Amino acid sequence: MSASHQRVEVGGAAPYRIDIAPGLLDDGARLAAHLRGRHALVVSDSQVAPLYAQRVRAALAAVRPDARLALHVFDAGEASKTLANFSGVIDALAALGATRDACIYALGGGVVGDLAGFAAACWMRGIDCVQLPTTLLAMVDSSVGGKTAVDIAQGKNLVGAFHPPRAVIADTASLRTLPPRELRAGFAEVIKYGAIVDAPFLDWLEAHADGLLAGDDALLAEAIARSCRHKAAITERDPFEHGERALLNFGHTFGHAIETEQGYGGLNHGEAVAVGMVLAARLSTALGLADAADGARLRGLLRRFELPTGLPAGLDPAALVARMRLDKKAQGSGLRFVLWDGAGKARVVADVDEAAVRAVLQDR
Incomplete structure (x- = not known):
């Protein structure tokens, strides 16, 4: 591996790997390796989806042409990390007909990762989730460790679950499109x-x-x-x-x-x-x-x-x-x-x- 490609192995009861390098969102084989069934839902927000969602879907489809792929997008921002948007992801899984071997690909920052991860924890009592963090904050914090949640009026992250990801794939090239304040x-x-x-x-x-x-x-x-x-x-x-x-x-x-x-x-x-x-x-x-x-x-x-x-x-x-x-x-x-x-x-x-x-x- 080059200096710009790093790998971290996470142990414990549900081990997984974190890969960190530029260009990983186009690596269809790496993305598809974690899709055990035929249903995949890419969850993203209104800022990230126009930049990367179609690339991720195309990379997945090239390796798994048999898979049913869907995209669910909600408004960007912390204010969107709500039970209402959680319900939207659940509805998208239902519309896809997602079975127990389905996988959610959480494409975005911490809000997307938290909300999509929580939905993965709850659909059929738990399906796979691959974290595709596109912000530095998500790469070093929220995508790792399996804490998922949504906010309510009384406070942040008060409704959630522990649900370790199946993998974390951090494409550092995505940081080039990150607003300087977010970096x-x-x-x-x-x-x-x-x-x-x-x-x-x-x-x-x-x-x-x-x-x-x-x-x-x-x-x-x-x-x-x-x-x-x-x-x-x-x-x-x-x-x-x-x-x-x-x-x-x-x-x-x-x-x-x-x-x-x-x-x-x-x-x-x-x-x-x-x-x-x-x-x-x-x-x-x-x-x-x-x-x-x-x-x-x-x-x-x-x-x-x-x-x-x-x-x-x-x-x-x-x-x-x-x-x-x-x-x-x-x-x-x-x-x-x-x-x-x-x-x-x-x-x-x-x-x-x-x-x-x-x-x-x-x-x-």
């Missing part, structure tokens, strides 16, 4: 892996920031593979988030509260996580867990990747805390956060004093 947002999740378990990765990202932002295929493949290896190792040890997997939520309790309070119309997910990580680092310092210098360095690296690091104006700290109480990562006994003892050393802290959280939110 930058993905680097928040990449940086997160350095923050929670791999401090040297932060040095590597600092050294290669220019090339990564410019879209260098080999650098992107390396960053994606390193991120996926960390996520795969953690999710393999803790598939249902009973312990260690919670570390992957560093910055997410704050970030999800920001997204929900803004009605999914302000910061996007990666941007909200970037701000959330800065707030988590600040809370760690306030609680005496980490040195302020670690937080300053993290903030500087996020800025290097042109990500926001401050709480957006107009958000009420009390309202954000109320959102956090409903977050699925909260416990009945009180607020729970992933904090850190410094770079590469994250930990879960339960029963965090709400006054300390409000103080961090008010310190702008």
Whole structure:
């Protein structure tokens, strides 16, 4: 394999492979290898489908001319990750006559992957799903690990299921059509892996920031593979988030509260996580867990990747805390956060004093 082609093997009860390279969406043999039956539904959104859906269908059809292939498209954006659009995918599977050996190909970013994966988990109590992530955020986070969900008015990802994919096929060439803001947002999740378990990765990202932002295929493949290896190792040890997997939520309790309070119309997910990580680092310092210098360095690296690091104006700290109480990562006994003892050393802290959280939110 070339430097721009990376492979990650995910173990556990339902093992699968992650392939990362440019041009994979046109690799019909690789795509069709995971279609056990005759029915395939490509699920995508209104931004990605015009760019890639027909190419994926053509690549599949060339290898599996006997297959029945259908396409289901919904409006792009986090606001579309709803039970109504979940029902739309279910209706598309019914119209296709999808049997238990059918496969969903989730072509798009995290919203498509989450929604299509959830539908795959539910149709006939579970059919195959191949994740075809087209955003950096999805390649390093949502496509890996099998967490699928939709949002409701009360919060993100409150309705969902654990459903590991049959494969993840990440075509890095698709990142060339990604809006610059979306590419930058993905680097928040990449940086997160350095923050929670791999401090040297932060040095590597600092050294290669220019090339990564410019879209260098080999650098992107390396960053994606390193991120996926960390996520795969953690999710393999803790598939249902009973312990260690919670570390992957560093910055997410704050970030999800920001997204929900803004009605999914302000910061996007990666941007909200970037701000959330800065707030988590600040809370760690306030609680005496980490040195302020670690937080300053993290903030500087996020800025290097042109990500926001401050709480957006107009958000009420009390309202954000109320959102956090409903977050699925909260416990009945009180607020729970992933904090850190410094770079590469994250930990879960339960029963965090709400006054300390409000103080961090008010310190702008």
